[in-house]
Amino acid sequence: MDRLTKWITEHAKLIVIVFLIISLICAGLFFTVKVNYDMTQYLPEDAQSTVALKLMTEEFSSAVPNARVMMPELTITEAAEVKQKIAACPGVMEVMWLDDMADIRTPEEMLDKALLNQYYKDSTAIYDVVIEPDMEVKATNAIYKIIGEEGGISGMAANIAYSRNQIMTEVMGAASILLPTIIVVLLLTTNSWISPLLFLCTIGVAVIINMGTNVIFGSISYITQSVSPILQLAVSLDYAIFLLSSFERFRKTEKDVKIAMQLAIKESFVSIAASAATTVLGFLALVFMRFGIGSDLGLNLVKGVALSYISAVVFLPALALCCVKLLDKTTHKRIIPEIKKLGNVFIKIRIPALILVALLVVPCFMAQSRSDFFYGNGAPAPESRYGKDTIKINEKFGENTPIVLLVPKGDIGREAQMSEKLQEIPHVTAVMSYTSTVGSSIPTEFLSPELVKNFYSDNYSRIIINTDTGEEGGHAFDVVEDVRAVASEFYEENYSCGMSANLYDMKYVVQGDTNLVNGLAIVFILLTLLISFKSLTLPVILIFVIESAIWINLSTPYFTNTPLVYLGYLVINTVQLGATIDYAILLTDGYVVRRKSMYSIEAVKGTINDNIISIITSGLILSAAGLSLKMTSSMEIVKELGLLLFRGTLLSMALVLLALPALLILFDRPTARLTKTPFILKEREKKSKKAGKSGEA
Numbered sequence: 289m290d291r292l293t294k295w296i297t298e299h300a301k302l303i304v305i306v307f308l309i310i311s312l313i314c315a316g317l318f319f320t321v322k323v324n325y326d327m328t329q330y331l332p333e334d335a336q337s338t339v340a341l342k343l344m345t346e347e348f349s350s351a352v353p354n355a356r357v358m359m360p361e362l363t364i365t366e367a368a369e370v371k372q373k374i375a376a377c378p379g380v381m382e383v384m385w386l387d388d389m390a391d392i393r394t395p396e397e398m399l400d401k402a403l404l405n406q407y408y409k410d411s412t413a414i415y416d417v418v419i420e421p422d423m424e425v426k427a428t429n430a431i432y433k434i435i436g437e438e439g440g441i442s443g444m445a446a447n448i449a450y451s452r453n454q455i456m457t458e459v460m461g462a463a464s465i466l467l468p469t470i471i472v473v474l475l476l477t478t479n480s481w482i483s484p485l486l487f488l489c490t491i492g493v494a495v496i497i498n499m500g501t502n503v504i505f506g507s508i509s510y511i512t513q514s515v516s517p518i519l520q521l522a523v524s525l526d527y528a529i530f531l532l533s534s535f536e537r538f539r540k541t542e543k544d545v546k547i548a549m550q551l552a553i554k555e556s557f558v559s560i561a562a563s564a565a566t567t568v569l570g571f572l573a574l575v576f577m578r579f580g581i582g583s584d585l586g587l588n589l590v591k592g593v594a595l596s597y598i599s600a601v602v603f604l605p606a607l608a609l610c611c612v613k614l615l616d617k618t619t620h621k622r623i624i625p626e627i628k629k630l631g632n633v634f635i636k637i638r639i640p641a642l643i644l645v646a647l648l649v650v651p652c653f654m655a656q657s658r659s660d661f662f663y664g665n666g667a668p669a670p671e672s673r674y675g676k677d678t679i680k681i682n683e684k685f686g687e688n689t690p691i692v693l694l695v696p697k698g699d700i701g702r703e704a705q706m707s708e709k710l711q712e713i714p715h716v717t718a719v720m721s722y723t724s725t726v727g728s729s730i731p732t733e734f735l736s737p738e739l740v741k742n743f744y745s746d747n748y749s750r751i752i753i754n755t756d757t758g759e760e761g762g763h764a765f766d767v768v769e770d771v772r773a774v775a776s777e778f779y780e781e782n783y784s785c786g787m788s789a790n791l792y793d794m795k796y797v798v799q800g801d802t803n804l805v806n807g808l809a810i811v812f813i814l815l816t817l818l819i820s821f822k823s824l825t826l827p828v829i830l831i832f833v834i835e836s837a838i839w840i841n842l843s844t845p846y847f848t849n850t851p852l853v854y855l856g857y858l859v860i861n862t863v864q865l866g867a868t869i870d871y872a873i874l875l876t877d878g879y880v881v882r883r884k885s886m887y888s889i890e891a892v893k894g895t896i897n898d899n900i901i902s903i904i905t906s907g908l909i910l911s912a913a914g915l916s917l918k919m920t921s922s923m924e925i926v927k928e929l930g931l932l933l934f935r936g937t938l939l940s941m942a943l944v945l946l947a948l949p950a951l952l953i954l955f956d957r958p959t960a961r962l963t964k965t966p967f968i969l970k971e972r973e974k975k976s977k978k979a980g981k982s983g984e985a
Contacts, residue, residue, distance in 0.1 A: 289557065293550040296605050303606035307599070311493045314500020321499070322507035323455065325448040326421070327664065327855075328790040330509065330580030335793040336772075340694055340783035347745035352692050352752075352786055353384060353416035355428075355443035358681045359435045360412040364392050367413035370434065374415060377430035379423025384416040388742075389725065406685075406718060406754070414685050417445070424449040440677030444787060450674040451510055454922055461920035462518050462913075469912040470525065477905045478529075479536075481618035486607055487528040488521075494599040495520050498592040509584045511855075514926045515917065516588045519933075522913035523567055523867045524596030526906050528604050530563075531556040535608060545612050549605050557601055562820060563870050564597045569812035570866015574859065576808055577801040579794065581855065586862075630900055631893035638950035645947045649836050656842035657802075661854040663795045664760050664787070672922055686756050688717070689764060691771055691786040693751040695779040697744055703751075706778040710753055713770045715763055721751040757788065764788040765795070798854055802861075809862040810835070813869055820873070821880065822964035829951045829959075830872040831865075836947070837939040838864050841932060856928040860936055867910060868940035871903045872948055879952050880963075888956040892949045900945065907941035 296303065324330075331338045344351065359370055368387055375383045386392055386407035390399055407414060419427045428441055428449040435441075467488065474484035495517050502508050535552040542548040571593065574586030608615065634641075670679065693710075695703070704723035711719045722743035743750055753771060757764040768789050775782035810831060817827035838861060845852040878895035886894065914937060917930025952959075 289554055290550075293553045296553065296602060297546040297549050297609060300606035300609040303603060304610055307493055307603045307606075311496045314497045317500035317503045318496070321502045321505075323452070323510050323513050324507045325424075325451050325510045326444070327509070327511075327581060328787075328794065330584065331790065331793055332578045332580075332797060335797060336783055337785040337790045337793045340692065340785035340789070343694055343748065343783055344692065344750070344785065347694075347748050348750060349741060351381065351418045353382075353418050353443070353690060355417040355419050355441055355445040356681055356685075356688065357383075357415045357417050357431055357435060357439065357441050358412060358677075358684065359439040361438070362411060362413050364396065364408060364413075367408060368392060370413065371415060373434050374417060374431055377427055377434070379420045379427030380417060380431075381420050382418040384418075385413065389720070403718070409685065412684060414681065416690070417443075419445040425452050440680045442674070442678040442681045446674050446677065450672060451923060455510055455513055458921050458923075458926075459514060459517060462916040465916040465919060466518060466521070466913055469916075470521075470909050473905055473908050473912075474529075476623045477901055479619055479622050480615055481620060482611065482614050483532055483618075486532065486604065486611065486615075487525055489607065490528040490599050490604040491521050491525050491596055493603060494524070494592065494596040497599075498588065498595050501591065501595075502588065505584075505587070508588060509581050510923070511581060511925060511929075512585045512588045514921065514923065515929055516585065516592060518913045518917055519589060519863065519867075520592035520596060522910045524564070524593055524600070525909055526870065526902075527556075527560045527564065527596055527600035529902075529905075530560055531600055531604055532608060535605070545609060549609055553601055553605055560597060560600060562816075563873070564593055566813050566816055566869050566873065567866045568593050569816055570809050570862045570869070573805050573809035573812060573862045577798075577805055577858075579797045579801055579855075582801065582805065582859070585859065589863075624901065628897050631896035634896050634945055634949055635889060635893055637946070638953065641946035642950035642954070645836055645943065648840055652836075652839040652843035654843075655846040656839045656857075659842075659845040659857070660849075660851040661795075661857065662760055662851055663791045663798065663854050687758050689755050689757055689759050689786065689788045691753040691755060691768065691784055691789050693753060693771060693775055694748045694783040695751070695775060696781055697747055697749045702778050703749055706774060707751065709774050709777075710751070710771065713767060713774065715755050715757050715767050716753055716771075717756050718754040719751060720754070722749065755788070759787040760791040760795075765792050768792040795854070798858055802858055805858060806861050809865050813865060817873070821876070823959060824962040825955055825959045826876055826880075826963065829948070829955060830869060830876060833872055833943050833948050833951065834865055834869050834940055837868070837936060837943045841936040841939050844935065853925045853928040855925060856932055859929060860932040863933065864936040864940060868907075868937060868944075871907065871941055871944040874899050874903060875944055875948055876952065883956075888953045892952055896945065896949065903941060903944065907937055911937040911941075 328337070328341075333339075357374060359367070362370060364386070367385070371383050371385045371387070374380060386399075386404065389403055389407075392399075396404065417431075424445045428446055431441060432439070470488065471484045474487060475481065478484065498520060499513075499517060502512075531552055534555050535549055538548040538551045538555075539545065542551065568590050571586050571589040574582040575590070577583060577586075670676070695706070700723060703721060707719050707721045707724045710716060711724075722740075725743070755764070755767050757767055765788070768784070769792075771789075772782070772784055775784065814827050814831055817830055818824075821827060841864065842852075842857055842860070844850075875895055878899055879891050882891035882894050911934045914930045914933030914935070918927050918934060919930075921927045921930065
């Protein structure tokens, strides 16, 4: 450690230059990292919809439609011409319309009314379009030029195109809110005008390196791209604050700034590592999710926190030494001084606060898993072009979510019977199979190969089932279950996919991940606390306080009757636990130190007085990170995570200041017995109390 600290202080300029060069390289690499906007790609390999998609890709040249394109004021002939124009757009693989199902030269009055209304109504045409992956932006831009302002595009491809266009703008928007907030908070709570910039530079470098090194993963999800930089900045800023505070403290006793910095690095190295460890272990639990988005986000956050730690103990010391004269020139008195009497207030209200928490915990625990959940990206922002188009198309033609069913090829009679039964399922509007579209009596040899390949591959028959449900929800998932049940009646081997089927599988995968991820996060952090405090009671108390805050946070949507993104519900469990447990650790650590020379109530008072500014500063920064995501994102899942983080951080901070002191005092005696380093001996305490009473008398 001595060699390392000496090397850092002796090569400060070199370290700063190296970190800045790495940052510039990673900033360039950041733009080469592929961002994945399709959450269904993170489903496990053995999920039925994943198997179905893989089979369909191997067996059929055409894919499931992923966009609906509407254009008004057209005759049927003009609509057919527009279809050809859309088909010629870059990235468009296939366009399906009325002329694929019927002869449009037939007079309109003689066409099947249900079929006609599915594709053409009131002089308005709607097309089912297959857009190639990674070409969503180019394809939708080209289609918009054809259909103009009056037309519209909806569906997964349109959603992805919209998200691609928005994501960088929204990340920058979140940063534009968060960074000024952080600067103001730090200016109010530190004693240098320049130190907040050093903190932000330190963690900012780590964020850039983290995002650039994502190139090793090949691609990351859009959720990780949106959330990770803001979360990393917010949860690890404390590391930089702690080290620079330690440096300022040692400068009061050491004339040589290099010696002061070496001592600061030594003091901070282990304590920052302990803080980072709890955060890392909380995020690490996400890696064990079967749903791949957890691993994607978890690995990125683990890497980010590790890089922030390295930046705080290596880059910041070097940067601070290079700027030491500037730090001295910009020193000022703390605008918000230490508040020495707040501890008394929290001690006085500890019993009512604990009773309130006790009354809330059980109902909140019961309610937090009973909200109405959705499992996809959520509803589109109604003010966006994509949102407006989706509403416009659904109002005109109703919702349409196709399900693709694959069954073994060969038995036309069985296929015809199954198609008839599928048609009877509620919310199924059309079943497009060879037998229902062409007829079971016409041999495939009599038809063009182009037509036949839409329905048959070498091994499988493909049936497209149109439904009038949304992509998810009770009705949508009921249809998926009914389709799979009917298919199982006729074929032992059957596979289904499509957005509703994919989200149905996603629902059961992420629900299955819940207990595993939450359990692992609690076990990881509990073990870390056991090692840190060498106590059997303190880790349980700390986990209980933060978990109570999590339960209250996640039960709010249930009590307010607000739907909740399930992925946000799952992720915030680990993120809130890993990110805010530090507040409880900071307070408890101070309590344990003071308890060796003070009684429990005095130890709690002193600890709150000394640490409340640090806890509030950290809590305000993390909650501001959540609020910035909520305010700037148009993507429902990111907004939901932001709101949960904002509310959850404030709740964790409140419970640490209100409930934790009461619990520390309440369980003081058991803690003294079950902690390796004992508190004041009971005999001394009794004698001191008697002596105190005698003195008072």
